[in-house]
Amino acid sequence: MSFENEPQFRSHDAPVTPTNPPVIEENLPSTALTSVPSSRLHWSSLVFDAVSHVWGYIIPVGIALLGAAKGNFVWMFLAGIFFSLSLARSVFRYFTLNYRLDGRRLVVQQGLIFRSIRTVPVQRIQNIDLVQNPLHRLLKVAEVRIDTASGSEPEAVLRVISLEQVEKLRKEIFGLQEQLEFDPSHQLESDQGWVVDRNNVSRIEEYADGDGSRNLDGGAGGSATENSAVSSNPRPPWTRTSNRQAAQSLIDLPSHWLVLAGLASNRGWIIVGVLMGLFYQFNDSFEWLKRFDLKKLRQWFPENQDRLTTVAVIVTAFVAIMLFLKILGIVWYLLRFYGYQLRRRGDDLQISCGLFTRVSATIPRPRIQLISIHQTFVLRWLGFSSIRIETAGLRSNQQADESVSERWFLPVVRDDQVTDLLGEIRPALKFDLDSLNWKVVAKRAVVRRLRLTVLEAIIPIAIGWFIWQPWGAVAGTLAWPLLLYWRWRQVKAIRFALFPEGFVFQSGVLTRQTSFTFFEKIQGIAVLQTPFDRRWKMAKLVVDTAGVGPAEHTLQIPLVDYQLALEYQLEIKRAAANHQLVVV
Amino acid sequence: MNSTPDLNPHDDLFSTIDKSYANDSLETVDGGEAVETAVTAKDYCEDFSEVHADSVKVEILAGAILLSVLAGGGTVGAVFSWFFFQSTWVFGSVLGAGLVLLLLVAVSSFFWPPIHYRHLRWRLDEQSLEIRRGVFWKHRISIPLGRVQHADVSQGPLQRMWNLATLTVHTAGTLVPSISLEGLEHSVATAIRDRLVRQTNDSQTL
Numbered sequence: 001m002s003f004e005n006e007p008q009f010r011s012h013d014a015p016v017t018p019t020n021p022p023v024i025e026e027n028l029p030s031t032a033l034t035s036v037p038s039s040r041l042h043w044s045s046l047v048f049d050a051v052s053h054v055w056g057y058i059i060p061v062g063i064a065l066l067g068a069a070k071g072n073f074v075w076m077f078l079a080g081i082f083f084s085l086s087l088a089r090s091v092f093r094y095f096t097l098n099y100r101l102d103g104r105r106l107v108v109q110q111g112l113i114f115r116s117i118r119t120v121p122v123q124r125i126q127n128i129d130l131v132q133n134p135l136h137r138l139l140k141v142a143e144v145r146i147d148t149a150s151g152s153e154p155e156a157v158l159r160v161i162s163l164e165q166v167e168k169l170r171k172e173i174f175g176l177q178e179q180l181e182f183d184p185s186h187q188l189e190s191d192q193g194w195v196v197d198r199n200n201v202s203r204i205e206e207y208a209d210g211d212g213s214r215n216l217d218g219g220a221g222g223s224a225t226e227n228s229a230v231s232s233n234p235r236p237p238w239t240r241t242s243n244r245q246a247a248q249s250l251i252d253l254p255s256h257w258l259v260l261a262g263l264a265s266n267r268g269w270i271i272v273g274v275l276m277g278l279f280y281q282f283n284d285s286f287e288w289l290k291r292f293d294l295k296k297l298r299q300w301f302p303e304n305q306d307r308l309t310t311v312a313v314i315v316t317a318f319v320a321i322m323l324f325l326k327i328l329g330i331v332w333y334l335l336r337f338y339g340y341q342l343r344r345r346g347d348d349l350q351i352s353c354g355l356f357t358r359v360s361a362t363i364p365r366p367r368i369q370l371i372s373i374h375q376t377f378v379l380r381w382l383g384f385s386s387i388r389i390e391t392a393g394l395r396s397n398q399q400a401d402e403s404v405s406e407r408w409f410l411p412v413v414r415d416d417q418v419t420d421l422l423g424e425i426r427p428a429l430k431f432d433l434d435s436l437n438w439k440v441v442a443k444r445a446v447v448r449r450l451r452l453t454v455l456e457a458i459i460p461i462a463i464g465w466f467i468w469q470p471w472g473a474v475a476g477t478l479a480w481p482l483l484l485y486w487r488w489r490q491v492k493a494i495r496f497a498l499f500p501e502g503f504v505f506q507s508g509v510l511t512r513q514t515s516f517t518f519f520e521k522i523q524g525i526a527v528l529q530t531p532f533d534r535r536w537k538m539a540k541l542v543v544d545t546a547g548v549g550p551a552e553h554t555l556q557i558p559l560v561d562y563q564l565a566l567e568y569q570l571e572i573k574r575a576a577a578n579h580q581l582v583v584v
Numbered sequence: 585m586n587s588t589p590d591l592n593p594h595d596d597l598f599s600t601i602d603k604s605y606a607n608d609s610l611e612t613v614d615g616g617e618a619v620e621t622a623v624t625a626k627d628y629c630e631d632f633s634e635v636h637a638d639s640v641k642v643e644i645l646a647g648a649i650l651l652s653v654l655a656g657g658g659t660v661g662a663v664f665s666w667f668f669f670q671s672t673w674v675f676g677s678v679l680g681a682g683l684v685l686l687l688l689v690a691v692s693s694f695f696w697p698p699i700h701y702r703h704l705r706w707r708l709d710e711q712s713l714e715i716r717r718g719v720f721w722k723h724r725i726s727i728p729l730g731r732v733q734h735a736d737v738s739q740g741p742l743q744r745m746w747n748l749a750t751l752t753v754h755t756a757g758t759l760v761p762s763i764s765l766e767g768l769e770h771s772v773a774t775a776i777r778d779r780l781v782r783q784t785n786d787s788q789t790l
Contacts, residue, residue, distance in 0.1 A: 392756060523731045523757030529722040544757035554759060569726055576728040577711035 038100035038109070042141045042162045049090035049159075051135075057083055099158060101172050104180065106146065108156045120146060120155050122176045127348060127362035130166065134356045142166055147362065247350065250424050253340035253412065257384070261412035262333035264378035268325030271332065336404075337411050344424055351404055359404050367391045369547035370555075371425060372515040373418060380512060383415050389425070390547025407550035426518070429501065433514070436497040436504065439568075441538075445559035448536050449487045457483055496541070496557050496568075503543055503572060505555050513553040517545045519579035525572050527565045539565040543572060632705035632716060638746040639767025640697045645742055647693020654689060658682040706765050708776055713753060715763050725763050731755050735777040739770065749773040753780065 054061075060079050067075035092112075099108040106125065108118045130142040144158040144166055161169075338355035344365075352360040370390040379385065387410035413421065423429050457480040464472030489509045496505045504516035524544040533539050539562045543555035560568075665678045705716040714726040736752045743749060743766075751773040752764040768776070 522728065523755040524725060524727045524760045526726070526760050527724040529718075531720050534722065542759055544755070544759040546756035546758060556759070566724075569724065573712045573714075573726045573728055577730065 038098040038107075039161070039165060040098050041094055041158065042139075042160050042165070043094075044139045044141055045160045046090060046094050048135070049094075050087060053083065053086050053090070057086075099156075101169075101176070104176065106156070106173065108158070118156055122173055123180055125155075125173055125177070127350075127364075128166070128170050128173065129362055130358075130360050132358045136160060137358075140164075144169070247343040247345040250342045250344055250349075250421060251340075251410070251413065251417065252342075253337060253353075255334065255338065257412050257414075258333045258337050258340075259330050260382060260384065261379065261386070262330030263326055264376055264382065264384075265329050265333070267332045268328035271328045272325065333411065336408070340411070342410065342421075349425065351409070353404065361404050363389065363391060363406075363409075365425065365427070368425065369521045369545045370515055370517045370551055371422065372513060372551035372553050374553075375512045375514075377510040379412070384412050385415055385418055386411050387413060387418070387421070387425075388551040390545070390551050392546035426501075431499065431516075433504075433506075436499055438495045438497045439560075439564060440495050441491055441557075441559040442536070442561035442564070444536055445538065446488060446491050448538075448559070449491045450484055453480065453483045453487050456487075491559065494557060494559065496560075498568075498571060498575075503555065505543075505553075505557055507553075507557075515551060515553045515555060517543065517547075517555060519572070519575040521545050521547075522572060522576040525569045525576070527562075527569050529562070533562075537562045541565045541568055632707045632714070635701065635704055635706070635765065635767035636746070636748055636769045636772075637701070639743075639748055640701045642740075642742045642746055642748060642767065643697030643700070644694060647689070647697065651686065651689050651693060655686060658686065701767070704765070704767070706768075708779065713776065713780060715765055717765075725760055727753060727755055727763070729780060731757075732780040735780050737770070737773045737777050743767075751776055 057079065060075075060082070064075040064079040067073070093110065096112050097108070097110045099106065101107075101122070104122050106120045106122060108120075110116050110118075125146055127147045129145045129147060131145070132142045136142055140163045141160040142163060143160050146156040146158070335355045337353045339358075340353035341351070343350045347365045349363045349365060350360065351363075352358060368389050369392055372388045372390070373385050374388060375385045386408075389406055389409045391406060410421070419431060422431050457477070460479040460483075461473050461476035464474070464476030466472070468475075486509070490507075493509050493512070494507045496503070498504075499516070502516055502518035503522070504514065506512065506514040522543055523546055526542040526544065528540045528542060529538075530540075538559050541557045541560045545555070662675065662679050662682060666675045669675070699719055703717060703719045703722075707714045710729075712726045712728045713732075714724065716722070716724045733754045733756050735754065737749050738752065739749045747770050748767055749770040750764055750766040751768055752762055754762040765773075
């Protein structure tokens with residue numbers, strides 16, 4: 001398949017063919033299934049299932065135990081029934097689940113009477129990722145996630161199989177992919193109907209140029225073949241040459257950076273929050289805490305306390321608590337990101353990290369919707385940033401928050417490495433913040449925001465008044481200039497610009513966030529006006545992407561001059577319409 | 585290049601768009617440089633078309649139906665309160681509150697639709713579908729043509745009486761995942777939908 005043979009534009013009355021074939025879930029006759037040797041899960045998956053059940057039942061079991069302690073065994077009985085039912089389910093799953101490579105498909109079959117068969121075309125498999133906790137490592141097994149381009153959820157999860165099996169599966173799948181790629185007769189049926197237009201071609205060539213120029217000094221030979229492959233014989237978008245290329249290491253995070261990041265972060269507080277939440281949930285089981293008497297604190301103080309010693313003790317306690325929280329933060333960072341490695345293999349960015357539980361994740365570069373650079377106050381001062389990315393797809397917020405591949409894409413990185421890394425995340429991205437033609441909010445925005453502080457100042461004044469009758473209000477009034485200064489800095493920190501490939505937005509005083517997206521990822525542009533905006537001839541400019549929130553910084557620019565917002569809407573809209581890259 | 589939308593001759597409208605679409609694709613499109621703005625922002629505000637004028641009637645009729653349902657319910661409620669409480673005071677206050685409510689609904693359902701209609705505009709050009717809407721909170725949303733995931737045309741029973749329809753456009757975006765345009769003539773709505781979906785099939789992005 002090549003561009004010469006492909007029609008460059010679909011004629012307007014061509015039939016509509018689905019461009020992204022769904023994964024087939026089918027009921028094949030069982031005779032067809034026995035011909036190919038199939039593999040089972042590792043025996044230890046029973047153990048892991050049992051452990052996860054125990055974990056899942058921890059609250060009901062706790063309640064049941066409490067009940068039993070009071071002589072009521074009904075709950076105990078019920079919990080026992082449910083627990084053994086789910087154990088039986090896992091045993092059943094273990095004995096009925098098998099997977100195999102059947103021709104060009106990976107088939108995962110499960111069940112006896114109601115048989116579910118999941119078929120994933122090998123060519124669509126993007127990556128095989130592993131999760132290993134210490135127990136996994138001890139038993140030399142891993143949880144395997146098989147990813148396709150279709151969405152954020154892994155297409156198939158095998159929990160757990162032995163590392164030998166993983167290696168075998170990897171070899172077979174990637175070997176098969178390579179074979180299929182060199183043999184055009186084996187293309188997927190749905191390749192027909194894929195249409196590439198002029199803009200796309202020029203876009204892909206730009207990519208290729210960028211890669212080529214980088215590799216003149218970089219030296220990975222793999223990209224050169226990719227380069228020629230792109231210009232002469234473009235592949236269908238979901239088969240990628242990634243797997244036969246050597247991985248190129250982009251960055252390894254040394255542990256002392258993680259310690260720094262832990263020190264600068266407030267993760268410790270979050271752990272405290274989680275503990276508090278647990279405390280309130282299991283209030284009854286923490287009876288001993290209620291007996292804790294504040295007066296007993298006295299015994300910790302020296303007998304003949306004078307004022308100075310008291311202050312010293314309080315200060316020491318405070319410092320100790322802060323130190324403890326910081327240590328918690330450091331521990332959190334080390335546990336999660338110890339041995340962090342970012343590698344690139346063709347179009348795939350591969351992350352692996354973790355002290356006990358090792359996580360490996362893969363992000364196909366073209367699926368990145370938004371890149372966000374976060375600089376918290378302390379980290380900025382130390383010269384570090386962190387990079388978050390957003391990819392498309394539906395997932396729950398919590399997953400996104402915990403996701404190593406997005407929210408914690410690059411937890412900490414030195415500022416001078418950011419530009420190079422961005423060039424790897426997005427090929428040929430020439431991103432120089434200083435040279436951009438930055439636009440700021442309307443001049444009258446400062447006045448508007450500062451006027452608002454008059455209203456906002458009422459809150460500290462009122463609080464002060466209630467705490468300490470006449471003088472608290474004065475103290476509250478003194479907070480007003482601080483508020484003024486804060487708002488002024490906030491408004492001044494907002495700026496946005498177009499760069500050759502997309503749109504960038506920066507904001508934030510203490511934590512500076514710089515987020516950018518690319519024209520072909522922009523899904524819509526909105527100019528929104530509240531009645532107040534209209535009075536001030538301002539608007540909010542919203543640039544919408546398919547990224548789902550882990551970056552915690554959306555491209556919504558408030559207080560923009562109305563005319564400017566319209567101009568930007570026009571320009572972005574045009575650029576977006578002209579950039580239509582064919583990627584999945 | 586700009587289409588000159590009219591309410592009626594949309595055949596012309598769409599043929600213009602098709603031609604310009606074909607021309608557009610032949611132009612060298614520079615991915616890199618920021619696009620020159622030949623059209624100023626002022627021009628950009630013009631050339632929007634309104635939805636069909638009959639949509640006001642649909643809205644008013646819908647309001648009238650709501651009003652009669654409320655009035656019926658209110659009457660029943662008032663009579664009940666009269667029989668149960670036998671007190672002029674309760675009856676009077678229920679009646680008064682009901683009347684005020686009715687008046688509010690009446691005013692809003694008879695005066696609001698024309699205002700709403702005047703502030704609802706759309707434009708389809710070779711690059712995007714644009715919708716302006718909102719009386720107090722104004723929204724101007726523009727969706728590049730290739731980004732439409734799917735588009736629905738739906739018709740309520742009242743809309744069917746005047747052969748109108750509602751067009752809802754969905755994108756993969758997360759901040760503005762869908763916008764709708766109610767009160768389009770049915771043929772216009774389907775024509776826009778076909779145009780949007782065709783473009784999306786030509787270019788798949790995500």
